[in-house]
Amino acid sequence: MRRLRSRLMAAGMRPTRQRVALGGLLFGKGDRHVTAEKLFEEALADDLPVSLATVYNTLHQFTDVGLLREIAVDGARVYFDTNVSEHHHFLVEGEGLVDIPGAHVDVASLPPPPPGMRIARVDVVVRLCKDED
Incomplete structure (x- = not known):
């Protein structure tokens, strides 16, 4: 988690509890492609108290600072890639x-x-x- 906090700070982001928790789920399993809904399900299974809106906001914030790539495959389906x-x-x-x-x-x-x-x-x-x- 210390490395993730440093990574967030190096990207200009404050390492809030929710960002660190969601970042741990995202980046703790190697390179992967996730939807916001899938990450939300993982957060619930991990007993993280976050809303789907928070998951979306965090994914977009991570994308904006270059920690994720957003891949739109259909009008309504978007994946977030940890391999940038x-x-x-x-x-x-x-x-x-x-x-x-x-x-x-x-x-x-x-x-x-x-x-x-x-x-x-x-x-x-x-x-x-x-x-x-």
Whole structure:
């Protein structure tokens, strides 16, 4: 927990009790992709007294300071990725996201951005479904 507190402070965030508790759930299990609802379920199972709104706010705050990446896969479904390195994803229907190492996707011939804009990041999500036998 001490390392997590230091990480939050280095990102310019105050290490509140709820941020540290949610950060422990998020970052204590290695690289992962979670939805706010999944993290909320984990918090409840861990007897953390937080609301779903607090979970959403914390995830967005962590994203804003670069501790998480937000991956929007549908209009209403958003995953938060603890691996902030450059990489892309497989979306396995009904299961969730799986990392694709960055070197395994070649994105070429992007259109130029509009004047005054720059490309910040390109997220490739490859949708997969199980073979029907």
